[in-house]
Amino acid sequence: MNYPFWEVPFIGSGWVIGIIAIFHVMISQFAVGGGLWLPMAERKALREGRQDWREQLEKHSRFFLIITGVFGTVSGVGIWFAIGLTQPEATSTLIHNFVFGWAMEWAFFLVELTTLAVYYYTWERIPARLHLRIGWLYAGTSLFTLIIINGILTFMLTPGAAWLSVAGTGAESSRFWNAFFNPTYWPSLAMRTLVCISLAGIWALVTGSRIDAEKQPELKSSYLRWTTMWLVPSFVLMPLSLGWYLLEVPQSQRALLSLGISTIGSGTFSQVTRIVLVMIITSATIIFVTYYLAYRNPKDFSLAHASALVLLALMATGSGEEARELLRKPYVIGGHMYSNGMRVRDVAAANKNGYLRDNAWMGSSPDDHWVRGELMYRGQCGSCHTLTGYRSLDKLMAGRDRESVGSFLTMLHEYKPDLAYRKFMPPLTGTPEEINALGDYLYSQANPGPATRSSDNRLAAKTSSANTSTH
Amino acid sequence: MASSLYEWIDERLGVTEAIAFARHKMVPVHAQSFWYYWGGISLFLFLVQIFTGILLLVYYRPGADAFESVRQITYVMHFGWLIRSAHSWSANLFIFAILVHMFSVYFMKAYRRPREVGWITGIGLLFLAAAFGFSGYLLPMDELSYFATKVGLGIPASLPVIGGPIATMLRGGPDVSQFTVQRFFALHVVVLPLLFLPLLGVHLWLVQKHGNAMPPSEEGKPVSARKTVPFFPNFMQKDLAMWLISLNILALLASVFPWDLGKQADALSPAPAGIHPEWYFMAPFHMLKILGNWLPGATGEVIGILLFTAGLGLWVVIPFYDAEHTTGRRSRFAHYFGLFAVASLILTTALGYWGIR
Numbered sequence: 001m002n003y004p005f006w007e008v009p010f011i012g013s014g015w016v017i018g019i020i021a022i023f024h025v026m027i028s029q030f031a032v033g034g035g036l037w038l039p040m041a042e043r044k045a046l047r048e049g050r051q052d053w054r055e056q057l058e059k060h061s062r063f064f065l066i067i068t069g070v071f072g073t074v075s076g077v078g079i080w081f082a083i084g085l086t087q088p089e090a091t092s093t094l095i096h097n098f099v100f101g102w103a104m105e106w107a108f109f110l111v112e113l114t115t116l117a118v119y120y121y122t123w124e125r126i127p128a129r130l131h132l133r134i135g136w137l138y139a140g141t142s143l144f145t146l147i148i149i150n151g152i153l154t155f156m157l158t159p160g161a162a163w164l165s166v167a168g169t170g171a172e173s174s175r176f177w178n179a180f181f182n183p184t185y186w187p188s189l190a191m192r193t194l195v196c197i198s199l200a201g202i203w204a205l206v207t208g209s210r211i212d213a214e215k216q217p218e219l220k221s222s223y224l225r226w227t228t229m230w231l232v233p234s235f236v237l238m239p240l241s242l243g244w245y246l247l248e249v250p251q252s253q254r255a256l257l258s259l260g261i262s263t264i265g266s267g268t269f270s271q272v273t274r275i276v277l278v279m280i281i282t283s284a285t286i287i288f289v290t291y292y293l294a295y296r297n298p299k300d301f302s303l304a305h306a307s308a309l310v311l312l313a314l315m316a317t318g319s320g321e322e323a324r325e326l327l328r329k330p331y332v333i334g335g336h337m338y339s340n341g342m343r344v345r346d347v348a349a350a351n352k353n354g355y356l357r358d359n360a361w362m363g364s365s366p367d368d369h370w371v372r373g374e375l376m377y378r379g380q381c382g383s384c385h386t387l388t389g390y391r392s393l394d395k396l397m398a399g400r401d402r403e404s405v406g407s408f409l410t411m412l413h414e415y416k417p418d419l420a421y422r423k424f425m426p427p428l429t430g431t432p433e434e435i436n437a438l439g440d441y442l443y444s445q446a447n448p449g450p451a452t453r454s455s456d457n458r459l460a461a462k463t464s465s466a467n468t469s470t471h
Numbered sequence: 472m473a474s475s476l477y478e479w480i481d482e483r484l485g486v487t488e489a490i491a492f493a494r495h496k497m498v499p500v501h502a503q504s505f506w507y508y509w510g511g512i513s514l515f516l517f518l519v520q521i522f523t524g525i526l527l528l529v530y531y532r533p534g535a536d537a538f539e540s541v542r543q544i545t546y547v548m549h550f551g552w553l554i555r556s557a558h559s560w561s562a563n564l565f566i567f568a569i570l571v572h573m574f575s576v577y578f579m580k581a582y583r584r585p586r587e588v589g590w591i592t593g594i595g596l597l598f599l600a601a602a603f604g605f606s607g608y609l610l611p612m613d614e615l616s617y618f619a620t621k622v623g624l625g626i627p628a629s630l631p632v633i634g635g636p637i638a639t640m641l642r643g644g645p646d647v648s649q650f651t652v653q654r655f656f657a658l659h660v661v662v663l664p665l666l667f668l669p670l671l672g673v674h675l676w677l678v679q680k681h682g683n684a685m686p687p688s689e690e691g692k693p694v695s696a697r698k699t700v701p702f703f704p705n706f707m708q709k710d711l712a713m714w715l716i717s718l719n720i721l722a723l724l725a726s727v728f729p730w731d732l733g734k735q736a737d738a739l740s741p742a743p744a745g746i747h748p749e750w751y752f753m754a755p756f757h758m759l760k761i762l763g764n765w766l767p768g769a770t771g772e773v774i775g776i777l778l779f780t781a782g783l784g785l786w787v788v789i790p791f792y793d794a795e796h797t798t799g800r801r802s803r804f805a806h807y808f809g810l811f812a813v814a815s816l817i818l819t820t821a822l823g824y825w826g827i828r
Contacts, residue, residue: 261550262546262547262548262549263546263547263552264546264556264729270729274727274729275727277722278723278726278727281718281722281723282719285718285719289715292708292712293712312719315719
């Protein structure tokens with residue numbers, strides 16, 4: 001345990017990443033797809049000698065620059081802060097393994113941002129052909145940012161046997177390319193590329209909806225109709241690439257998809273299935289609305305319609321990203337690290353010597369029983385649960401007596417092969433005394449009394465003195 | 472092939488004629504046009520109710536097995552939870568949409584001559600929808616629905632002379648039991664639909680006959696300054712878009728917040744804390760509670776029920792009071808009465824939830 005625990009009340013720390021990431025993915029994938037859309041549209045305008053299109057594209061590129069260059073970059077940095085605080089062990093593993101990959105990502109990112117600024121500020125200031133070449137350069141560099149980050153993201157779900165065979169030996173980076181081109185790399189790249197192309201179309205419908213149909217009816221119709229075509233590849237190929245992706249996902253993870261078909265258990269039992277349903281209905285609606293409103297009736301297509309499409313796309317993207325994240329359960333890095341940051345290979349040692357033994361932030365395993373209980377909660381439960389909000393332990397422990405809380409924890413600790421919770425929860429590690437302390441803590445939280453209230457103060461005091469001694 | 476098939480159908484059903492009629496029908500376009508969609512949204516949600524209700528009917532078993540059958544639907548049948556969840560969410564959204572529709576009709580003064588019957592049938596539909604909600608709520612027979620129904624049926628039971636027999640008849644005995652479930656089931660799937668469907672037919676026919684009413688602000692404009700669009704295809708496309716939005720909201724709610732099932736009802740166990748009626752009954756329930764505090768015992772409940780009935784009576788007859796298309800004293804009074812009704816419903820609902828928080 002090398003890092004402090006970051007506890008976010010009510011929504012939990014995981015959702016801090018989730019909220020920033022969904023927003024970021026929606027924009028960054030627009031940056032990639034829109035990067036291709038712009039030079040394609042500009043090439044069309046040049047070939048057909050459409051000055052009205054070029055003027056419209058200049059407006060669109062300003063919108064594109066602001067959305068991707070400002071909101072995209074800020075939220076991207078936000079993800080770094082959030083994952084570093086929420087999943088420090090996993091972030092550390094990724095950095096150790098992919099530092100070269102991330103260096104490439106940053107290099108492409110810098111070129112991408114620079115070319116985008118040049119692209120926007122040189123409209124009608126440099127020869128049209130040269131301007132178009134800058135657009136293609138932007139498209140290429142932004143595509144490379146996807147190609148790289150896709151390797152890192154898919155690694156977390158399917159690191160692959162080659163990397164897992166050296167995990168924890170210090171030689172992980174020797175399997176860089178195996179980890180990068182892992183089993184889900186190519187299907188995921190296909191899916192993300194299709195999503196990028198669709199998002200390029202959806203965002204371009206926003207600027208297209210602003211064209212005044214009274215003044216420029218032909219421009220509005222041709223612009224919107226051409227743009228709606230950008231949703232066709234996704235419509236046709238997405239089911240195939242999704243099927244390919246799922247074939248590459250380990251069977252144990254794929255099973256999470258079907259858990260919710262027949263039940264609505266609490267927590268993650270049925271969450272993946274339910275989220276996938278949202279993704280399906282929102283995606284189908286996007287196709288339907290785009291065809292009937294933007295393609296069939298482009299002149300009546302308004303900003304409200306376009307905004308509704310963006311909202312639906314946000315929901316579809318959010319659901320897709322959440323489903324992908326949930327598919328990793330119970331791991332944060334498949335087969336290597338559990339979702340609470342515990343490495344698979346460290347479980348036995350933690351059970352033997354104690355989970356809190358190496359707690360750098362407390363100096364040593366704290367003496368106070370209540371403090372130990374709370375630290376166990378923060379370290380082993382807090383990544384996915386909160387006390388009173390999202391996946392609330394108050395609610396999950398409600399109605400249980402102390403013995404029942406203990407039985408539940410023992411069940412998670414024993415982690416038998418047929419345990420249903422194994423599908424999405426990590427094992428509970430620690431010595432019997434530590435698990436007992438966690439049981440007391442959880443029980444006291446669900447049944448508040450004087451002892452509970454004092455435990456908070458004790459932990460605060462302990463943390464404060466430990467920090468002072470560290471400094 | 473397609474055109475000959477169309478001709479075959481058209482010759483028998485007169486599709487072209489119907490389309491020509493729909494194209495001829497015009498819908499006003501103005502700043503308040505948004506409120507025109509709520510009747511259609513209510514209709515859509517009712518259709519969802521029928522569809523999901525029929526699917527639930529395949530597995531639901533009223534009587535002693537009620538809870539077990541709902542447990543199987545929720546935890547065993549493939550996507551049973553989704554159908555049940557969609558049914559429960561759409562029931563709540565249905566009543567919400569009807570309320571929005573009713574108040575928008577009220578404030579746009581769309582109840583005035585010649586639309587009085589449309590107003591009255593609409594209120595009848597709202598009452599039947601509430602009865603659907605009340606009868607359907609008990610059917611899972613879990614702890615919450617059992618005790619909430621018990622409290623709900625306790626209200627008419629407090630009426631002198633007729634209250635007791637009415638409550639006993641509804642319950643099928645002195646207390647809520649499997650016989651009550653049997654009765655409520657018959658009400659929910661046979662009696663109420665038999666009343667609702669013809670009334671809905673009359674309501675829709677009247678909407679078709681009189682068309683969309685213009686709010687007073689539009690009526691004041693010269694005819695040349697008013698904008699309209701054909702019902703078909705322009706308005707209908709937007710109406711369908713609203714249906715699609717409703718479907719998405721419903722799917723989102725049903726999937727992300729699936730309807731839970733509580734513990735099996737046990738008549739011998741104490742009522743769990745915070746038992747309360749569904750949100751659409753919270754306002755009358757809390758009004759009765761307030762009156763009960765002032766006038767304890769049956770007197771408070773009887774006076775409360777009478778006052779509430781009198782208020783509803785006024786609400787129903789408002790088209791006859793404010794019948795003329797003018798902006799006189801009656802029009803203003805009706806407007807203030809509407810504001811008072813909305814404010815008191817929101818306030819008492821909020822107070823009700825505040826009390827059980």
